[in-house]
Amino acid sequence: AQKVTQAQTEISVVEKEDVTLDCVYETRDTTYYLFWYKQPPSGELVFLIRRNSFDEQNEISGRYSWNFQKSTSSFNFTITASQVVDSAVYFCALPYNTGFQKLVFGTGTRLLVSP
Amino acid sequence: GAGVSQSPSNKVTEKGKDVELRCDPISGHTALYWYRQSLGQGLEFLIYFQGNSAPDKSGLPSDRFSAERTGGSVSTLTIQRTQQEDSAVYLCASSLPPGQLLVAQYFGPGTRLLVL
Numbered sequence: 001a002q003k004v005t006q007a008q009t010e011i012s013v014v015e016k017e018d019v020t021l022d023c024v025y026e027t028r029d030t031t032y033y034l035f036w037y038k039q040p041p042s043g044e045l046v047f048l049i050r051r052n053s054f055d056e057q058n059e060i061s062g063r064y065s066w067n068f069q070k071s072t073s074s075f076n077f078t079i080t081a082s083q084v085v086d087s088a089v090y091f092c093a094l095p096y097n098t099g100f101q102k103l104v105f106g107t108g109t110r111l112l113v114s115p
Numbered sequence: 116g117a118g119v120s121q122s123p124s125n126k127v128t129e130k131g132k133d134v135e136l137r138c139d140p141i142s143g144h145t146a147l148y149w150y151r152q153s154l155g156q157g158l159e160f161l162i163y164f165q166g167n168s169a170p171d172k173s174g175l176p177s178d179r180f181s182a183e184r185t186g187g188s189v190s191t192l193t194i195q196r197t198q199q200e201d202s203a204v205y206l207c208a209s210s211l212p213p214g215q216l217l218v219a220q221y222f223g224p225g226t227r228l229l230v231l
Contacts, residue, residue, distance in 0.1 A: 035219070045206065045222035091158065101146060101213045102171065103220070105158035 002027050004092050006106035013082050013113055021077045021109045023092030029053075032094055034068070034075045035103065040088040048090075051075065082113045117141065119223035121207050127229045128197055136192040136226045140209030147190050148210075148220060149182060153203035161205075164190065165212065197230045204228070 003026040013019045025034065036048040049059065051068050059066045063080045079086055089110045093103040120139040128134050140147050149161040160174040164184045175181070179197075184190040194201055204227050208220040 037222075042224065043204065043227075044224045045208070047219045047221060050219050093158075096160070101165075101210065101218075101220070102148065102160040102163050102174065103150075103158075104160075107157050 002029075002094055002096055002104045004094055004104055004106035006090075006092055006109050008109045009107075010110040010112065013111070015084060015113055015115050016081050017113075018078060018080050019082050019111065019113075021079075021090050021092075021111065023075045023077065023106060025073050025075065025092070025094055027073075027094060029097065035093045036066070036075075036077050037091045037093065037105075038088045039091065039108070045091070048077075079111075082111075084113050084115055087111055087113045119207055119209050119221055121205075121223040121226050123226055124224065125227045125229075127231065129231050130199060131196055133193065133195045134197055134228065136194075136205050136207075136228070138190045138192070138207030138209075138223060140188065140190070140207070141221055143211070144209035144221070145187065145212045146210045146218075146220075147184060148208040149190070149192050150206045150208065150222075151203045152206055152225070156203075158206075161192070194228075197228075199230050202228055202230045 005024045032053045034051050038046045038048055056068050065078045067076045089108040091108045092106045096102050122137045145166045147164045150158055152158045162182045163171040179195045182192045204225040206222050206225045208222045210218045210220045
């Protein structure tokens with residue numbers, strides 16, 4: 001069955017620190033997608049990134065970077081030089097089945113960035 | 116452009132009453148999803164609409180839950196005879212038509228439902 005594990009329930013850092021959010025997944029599919037979403041205090045889930053299993057190249061977008069490793073079934077997310085506005089709950093997700101859009105979400109990691 | 120909108124933003128109801136939650140997807144998005152977020156269960160898929168195809172209702176927790184999508188746009192999630200365990204945030208998302216590549220879902224702000 002599809003499963004996403006985010007073992008870190010809550011992380012607290014001070015502004016400008018780097019922080020890595022872990023995501024470990026289980027899937028029966030040979031090809032699949034992984035997603036990260038951010039949920040700020042306002043409550044709206046904001047799409048951050050989609051990766052497919054064909055491509056293990058790390059991706060960087062500004063202060064955000066993602067490390068995808070199929071060998072360890074992990075898709076970790078790093079925020080460099082964190083800011084207070086990064087405070088949110090971050091969710092990792094993958095589809096129930098290949099070709100299906102409905103997502104299985106992890107339990108989320110709450111990130112608190114203090115000034 | 117406008118994002119996904121949901122109404123009401125908050126709803127308080129008494130146990131046993133029916134409620135209707137509304138979702139207005141992003142224009143041009145043919146796929147629409149409902150999820151529920153609660154403390155005990157996290158984020159759970161409820162139902163998925165894609166164009167004129169039969170909806171995927173596999174996530175609906177009981178027959179008290181139903182949803183429809185009129186004209187391929189606005190969707191209404193109805194909960195009949197509400198129970199206290201229905202209290203949660205109900206999130207709607209929409210996306211472009213999924214093809215060979217899965218597409219990103221864009222979420223609305225949610226409706227916070229409290230059943231007393």
